[in-house]
Amino acid sequence: SYPQKNAEILSSQYGINLFLAGLLLMFAWAVHAVGIRKQDLLSYLITIMLIQLLWMLWYISRSYSQRRLIQEKDTHAGARWLKCGITLFAVITLILDSFKIGYFIGFSNCLSATEGIFPVTHAMHTLLQVYFLWCHAKDIIQSFKTLERFGVIHSVFTNLLLWTNGVLTESKHQLNEHKERLITLGFGNITIVLDDHAPQCNCTTTLCSIFSQGMYYLYPFNIEYHILASTMLYVLWKNIGRKVEHHHQHKILFKFHGITVGTIFGLIVLISTIAVVVVYLIQIGRSKIKSELALTMFYLYAISVLTLMCAAGIVALLIYRLEERSMDNSKNPARKLDGDLLVGTASGSWLLSWGSILAIICAQAHPKYTWYNLPYSILVIIEKYIQNLFIIESIHREQETVNDDIKTLRIVTVSSGSTLSLTPSHKEIYNGAADMDNGKFPYMFNGNIYMRERSGGDSSDEVKSQASSPVSHSTSDFSLYSQNSVNNKRRILKNIAAFLFLCNLSLWIPPAFGCRPEYDNGLEEIVFGFEPWIIVVNLAMPFSIFYRMHSAASLFEVNCKT
Amino acid sequence: SYPQKNAEILSSQYGINLFLAGLLLMFAWAVHAVGIRKQDLLSYLITIMLIQLLWMLWYISRSYSQRRLIQEKDTHAGARWLKCGITLFAVITLILDSFKIGYFIGFSNCLSATEGIFPVTHAMHTLLQVYFLWCHAKDIIQSFKTLERFGVIHSVFTNLLLWTNGVLTESKHQLNEHKERLITLGFGNITIVLDDHAPQCNCTTTLCSIFSQGMYYLYPFNIEYHILASTMLYVLWKNIGRKVEHHHQHKILFKFHGITVGTIFGLIVLISTIAVVVVYLIQIGRSKIKSELALTMFYLYAISVLTLMCAAGIVALLIYRLEERSMDNSKNPARKLDGDLLVGTASGSWLLSWGSILAIICAQAHPKYTWYNLPYSILVIIEKYIQNLFIIESIHREQETVNDDIKTLRIVTVSSGSTLSLTPSHKEIYNGAADMDNGKFPYMFNGNIYMRERSGGDSSDEVKSQASSPVSHSTSDFSLYSQNSVNNKRRILKNIAAFLFLCNLSLWIPPAFGCRPEYDNGLEEIVFGFEPWIIVVNLAMPFSIFYRMHSAASLFEVNCKT
Secondary structure (H helix, E strand, O other): OOOHHHHHHHHHHHHHHHHHHHHHHHHHHHOOOOOOOHHHHHHHHHHHHHHHHHHHHHHHHHHHHOOOOOOOEOOOOOOHHHHHHHHHHHHHHHHHHHHHHHHHHHOOOOOOOHHHHHHHHHHHHHHHHHHHHHHHOOEOOOOOHHHHHHHHHHHHHHHHHHHHHHHHHHHHHHHHHHHHHHHHHOOOOOOOOOOOOOOOOOOOOOOHHHHHHHHHHHHHHHHHHHHHHHHHHHHHHHHOOOOOOOOOOOOOOOOOOOOHHHHHHHHHHHHHHHHHHHHHHHHOOOOHHHHHHHHHHHHHHHHHHHHHHHHHHHHHHHHHHHOOOOEOOOOOHHHHHHHHHHHHHHHHHHHHHHHHHHHHHHOOOOOHHHHHHHHHHHHHHHHHHHHHHHHHHHHHEOOHHHHHHHHHHHHHHHHHOOOOOHHHHHHHHHHHHOOOOOOEEEEEEOOEEEEEEOOOOOOOOHHHHOOOOOOOHHHHHHHHHHHHHHHHHHHHHHHHHHHHHHHHHHHHHHHHOOOOHHHHOOHHHHHHOHHHHHHHHHHHHHHHHHHHHHHHHHHHHHHHHO | OOOHHHHHHHHHHHHHHHHHHHHHHHHHHHOOOOOOOHHHHHHHHHHHHHHHHHHHHHHHHHHHHOOOOOOOEOOOOOOHHHHHHHHHHHHHHHHHHHHHHHHHHHOOOOOOOHHHHHHHHHHHHHHHHHHHHHHHOOEOOOOOHHHHHHHHHHHHHHHHHHHHHHHHHHHHHHHHHHHHHHHHHOOOOOOOOOOOOOOOOOOOOOOHHHHHHHHHHHHHHHHHHHHHHHHHHHHHHHHOOOOOOOOOOOOOOOOOOOOHHHHHHHHHHHHHHHHHHHHHHHHOOOOHHHHHHHHHHHHHHHHHHHHHHHHHHHHHHHHHHHOOOOEOOOOOHHHHHHHHHHHHHHHHHHHHHHHHHHHHHHOOOOOHHHHHHHHHHHHHHHHHHHHHHHHHHHHHEOOHHHHHHHHHHHHHHHHHOOOOOHHHHHHHHHHHHHHOOOOEEEEEEOOEEEEEEOOOOOOOOHHHHOOOOOOOHHHHHHHHHHHHHHHHHHHHHHHHHHHHHHHHHHHHHHHHOOOOHHHHOOHHHHHHOHHHHHHHHHHHHHHHHHHHHHHHHHHHHHHHHO
């Protein structure tokens, strides 16, 4: 009886306040506020994680006891590959937790107990949450709406807070490394205070330094894990009480076949990015000349990759303009969130790029390597602009397979002259299609070549089973021509999606593992001042990093669907 | 042929980049970045305003030449009272522009030409934009989609940038005043640098000091003008290419009748708020004791007002729980924006409140007056929580009038026993209703008292024209009872809405005109540090201020609709 809109506002406002209180606590800790210690922050995080744990246990046990009830599922939410991705990140997060536990054991003399309790709780939380997402990410909750809304929104913002906490730790670490480099390079004019929070006692085991250094290579995965979990839970929340139209949903399968070119180019980019990052991290901060060389190398490399990505995106958009297809405007929370997140998180890196552009325009002195920053920044803006257009158009296009089925049905209907007899045979085709292999099937019957490709893994052998029905010449000729052209276009699009997928994965690596040309080139710091620019970078960078991972996930989906 | 979703992304990404570039420019100016002067920022703003001017001229002339084409209108967008509100703010903005021009003339020797061109352009921009919003705010643009999308989104973000610019100027002014007070109170431990940007020459006219002081009393209106214009333009943008279902739309009229109690209480709050603000601004910063007294007065007053508002909101929500009515879930961009803005902008003040709560918990020393801060901050959170629930439920409830019409039709149908003859008479009733006066009409016919109130200004005299038809006893008895109860509930709701409307308008005044207890009580500054807290306040305060104006506007609508 309680209106759904109100339950939504009631729970979302609770979640926002939970988040804001945590955010303020983190902010207070980060600015060394009087009277706020790390254990206060950790206690808060432990508490909300435990609440989420209890809620998840309640939900799982309840849905286990009521499993005979047929529950509606949102077929768009919680795709299999998303679950696999999150599981991978969760496993690395568990390794991080064990590192933290080991670190705590080593320094247990001088660390508060919360620093030990936190990773233990976090590991339990991670295990149960991954199980929860595997089993319930597609649920459309209809009963006990208000209580379940509170639980889900609590989980969403708990994960967001854990994400923020990870981002904050990572940012502090990066900032310290940057300051150490500045000391090495002899910039004495900036007041440098290292913000270490290092324990005040000696480690009792020999593994401490491995733990403390290893952690920072694992943090990027932990950060991605929490933001992905948060988006999946948000979709679950948006789905509560929703009425879904039961429309035909194709199983989306990833097929490697036919995307060799895109994959090879993408892998080349991936490998060379890793090489560039390793060289960059070794060279930067060693000496002034080495730093400048590393920066020049990074910019030139990034400019060439971004140019390729822009070109690929433009080609894909042009193909879409040639090939008219209706858009699917049905309600779909998962897709809407994907689109909003792409534009929203791209804003983070756009902000940084505009900052760089402004700095280059306004700076008084221009060392040679800083000029590369200008095309780099402009290309970052353009590339994300084009890529967002491509991804959002792709996920909104109606799936080819559906159209094909209709087309096939129509052709067959015209040719056989009898509609009534078709329904069972068409169903048969559809069910049988999943066993068939991929590729083109040229069939000869009635003297006509009839060629079709399996689109998205379905409806391929309709002709085979309808071979006995007479097909008129004109229909099949048209079909041959248009199918061939569609095939080529589709192959190009699939390759572009695969290439862009690997490129985005590659471009996730440099910022996630500490390549920060925004810090190292020094130009922005001189123009804006050290502190203001640090604040801008630390606020915008997490979104910029998440953009790459999120667009890679979206492009994977595009690749499967095309 | 170009897909609408793509046109939307194309234009919104353009708008975001326009905004981010401007934002960075403002940020650079605010942090005194090397090489960025005020005229750079002003040139940017002048350029984008001129582009918007040209676009508006093109749009107006085009729609003038094509006015014979019937254009669809969104009846929910651009309500009359919203237009009146924006016109009022625009007039004050024009006065502000004239002050700026006068100030420029006085200091023309040492100010750059852009400081004179800016207010002139801004005045032209304001005049044309208000005309544009009056004539075209309800438009649903269908032709030339992409170009018009770009124009509208350009206008949205131009206004947002002008809003940000206003907010920045205002914040700088407030911060300077705060620093001056700190100097008076003898806080030497905080490094105080006044950020004046005062001209380097003497004024040539005698009015300069009036202009420069008067400006800051007009800025709050200028700020509200731009954000309101921005939201109206955003709704226009969301409406582009939309297909509206033509459903019956009642003209919403504001009626003063029946809300005397709420209005009187609201006016008492309004007047006393103005008195409190005047006393506060005179007393604060004079001496330590006077400051503490002013703060105590402010907190006690705000606590009592907020308690009343909470109580009113809870009563309203309870009435809604008693009176079941279906929710209107139809698509409506204007309403969706209203809801999102309420929750989004409330987050700003929630952040500040959580900051205060944290500061009180963590502070080492607690002067007596700081304790009042705790209930005040908690009440701010709760009040906005409840008020948002009330407003969002109100704007989502189906309008009473529609239901009434259906009910009437049903009753009459049952009683007359002939459905076919009713259609013309019902239409007659409906058309005739507008001339009738308000109030209750007890009609005696067939021995039954039949009482109805005019709901929302329509359907009142259906009984009169149907007096000849026989009505069964049971139907009219039920009608009498339920209508009376509904009337009472509705009257209470209308009074609550009126009271909350005036309260929100009142609570807009203190922060807009420089009552900043978050600065003046000093507790948060000690805990978080001066700089970090200043940053938080300056980021969150503009949203907090806008929340009050926006919720007042929404409550006005609620009052009219109930």
